[in-house]
Amino acid sequence: MTDGDFRHVYVIIEHEDGKILQVSLEMLGEARRMMDDFNKKYLSKEKVVAVLLGYNIKEISKTLIQHGADAVVCADNQELRFVRNTVYTKAISQIASDREIATNIEPEYAVQFKRPRYMFFGADSIGRHLSATVMAHLDSGLASDINKLVVADLQITHQNKTGGKPLTYEKTLEMYRPDFSGFLWTTILCLDNRNPATQKDFHPQACSIIPGVFEVIKPDPQRQGTIINYTPRFDEQDLKVKIIDRKIVKSEIDFDSHKAVVSFGRGVKDLPEQNIKLIEELASEIDAQIGITLPLSKRPFSVSQTVDSTYLIPDRVIGTSGRKVSPKVYVAVGISGAMQHIAGMKDSEFIIAINPDENAAIRNECDVFVKGRMEDVIPIFIEEIQKQKQAVQA
Ligand SMILES: Cc1cc2nc3c(=O)[nH]c(=O)nc-3n(C[C@H](O)[C@H](O)[C@H](O)COP(=O)(O)OP(=O)(O)OC[C@H]3O[C@@H](n4cnc5c(N)ncnc54)[C@H](O)[C@@H]3O)c2cc1C
Known part of the structure; x- marks a missing residue:
């Protein structure tokens, strides 16, 4: 396991009938700002990658590039028309582990590619659920409900993780989470286990992000990016749950008609x-x-x-x-x-x-x-x- 095994930030995009959710654009904005700094400080060719799943959604890819993505992995497939956790978890996990996709994103960084370095999900009902199941699939950790992100080199001494010795963890994502009604910020780290006795990587460093926290960047119609079409592989077993019909149940508590x-x-x-x-x-x-x-x-x-x-x-x-x-x-x-x-x-x-x-x-x-x-x-x-x-x- 080396640093080169993990590349880029993958942002999981949500949309409702082709309209991108605000939190997805906010995450892209933050990923862009973070990656611009990362590119200056560490490696110039790591990218912001938007992961887009759905059916008849190809057009959305351009909007994602205008909002900061360098590449969009687009899985446009009838089976992805509605969110089903098993199917979406499988598709996202495949995308996150696919070296061919990594080659299209940045060939220079693809040889060793294993998984994304960082991964963002929206902290809404779908994103919270998916982030947990995808991270379980990828065998890494997850920080939920984050409202601040910092990439830093940290010196860590930990009985389990480092065998009690001080070690530097480069490019570590500090994920801040408001706790106790926002009176306290907890910093969550997802660190590889470098203790020779129990070595194991924990990548991607992933989190779900609270909606409304980060700024959307001003869309740039001239911005260029790579669109990568991907066909996920499903077994019969994955497709057991079928959505025959779908209705949005309107809440009985009507806020909209009150001033x-x-x-x-x-x-x-x-x-x-x-x-x-x-x-x-x-x-x-x-x-x-x-x-x-x-x-x-x-x-x-x-x-x-x-x-x-x-x-x-x-x-x-x-x-x-x-x-x-x-x-x-x-x-x-x-x-x-x-x-x-x-x-x-x-x-x-x-x-x-x-x-x-x-x-x-x-x-x-x-x-x-x-x-x-x-x-x-x-x-x-x-x-x-x-x-x-x-x-x-x-
Ligand atoms: C994953 C996650 C998701 C969450 N989602 C939500 C969410 O969607 N919505 C949400 O609201 N919270 C959510 N929370 C909880 C949130 O973090 C806070 O804990 C919660 O909002 C605090 O509620 P509160 O303001 O009612 O209580 P408190 O934080 O306890 O505040 C009570 C306030 O009342 C004031 N007060 C006391 N006496 C009086 C009085 N006599 N008259 C007037 N004021 C008085 C106090 O000074 C205090 O400021 C979430 C938390 C997590 C971890």
Whole structure:
């Protein structure tokens, strides 16, 4: 195992009926920025490779090149029309291990090629699932829900990995993940085991990336790249699950037709039932739909059956694990502002936060921060809104 066995960053692209998902373009943008630095610092010919699976999707390849890919591996196949985990896992794993593809990407680096150096997936429901099964297939590790990436040379001393000796790991991907509601960043490394007794490589160094974190690069229509068509190989066994029909089930919670959204989080904890009723009242005054943070969907508080089944439900979660909203007004009540929540509401036009903790991360995301407890602030809001309404009617 040498450094030359692993080359390039492969970005797994998702699309819905031919429309590329935003997170895929964001990942391409970050891969481009990262690889531009990598090319200057280390090896000039490693590439950003977009991996595109689907049916009747060839046209999308050009858009991916305009958004930063040097090469697109396009598996356009009827069996890939809809995402099926077994089939997609197999196709992506084949692409990641294929030396002929590597030759088309960069012949100079193909002789030793075993697998990609780095691999990115979107941290959405499909990407999270696929990243886990592909990495299990490729026998490497995975860091999930990442929001910052750095390539660095690191000196590591580890009982298992290095046999207790200090060793330099070059071109290591530091994958940062927000934990404890974003109060702590964990850095995750996926390191080869270089202990002579238990030697094993762990490549690709792979992660799933939180939507809404990285910038999409400005598309350049003049940008040139290589399009590599690939035909995956499936056994009868892989194709056992067939998709006969597919319907997108519309959620019963309609955020789109409301101009305002009032969301609440764990800050309701002191008086959950009463606080949720207050929030309900505020939402009704401004004709807002009600959202929640992810922990609330795990039903952490004891409340009446009606409140529980109306509000503490996954369908109302805003963020990477739930819905993305962009109302004119977003009111965040008792929400700390974790990255995963912000990704779901940051495109709102005007954001108000109510929180007693002036150091809460939500403060950096809002237009108006009201320092205070919801129990004290919301009644004043309601009173003021009612006065304003009466003034308008008079
Ligand atoms: C893989 C993964 C995916 C995730 N996806 C999502 C997602 O899609 N959506 C999501 O929301 N989270 C998601 N999370 C969880 C996320 O990281 C945070 O843990 C979560 O958003 C925090 O919820 P919170 O703001 O309700 O709670 P906390 O972080 O506990 O914040 C509560 C806030 O309430 C304030 N407060 C306390 N008392 C009051 C009061 N009386 N009045 C007003 N404010 C008060 C506190 O000061 C605090 O800021 C995900 C996490 C992981 C690991």
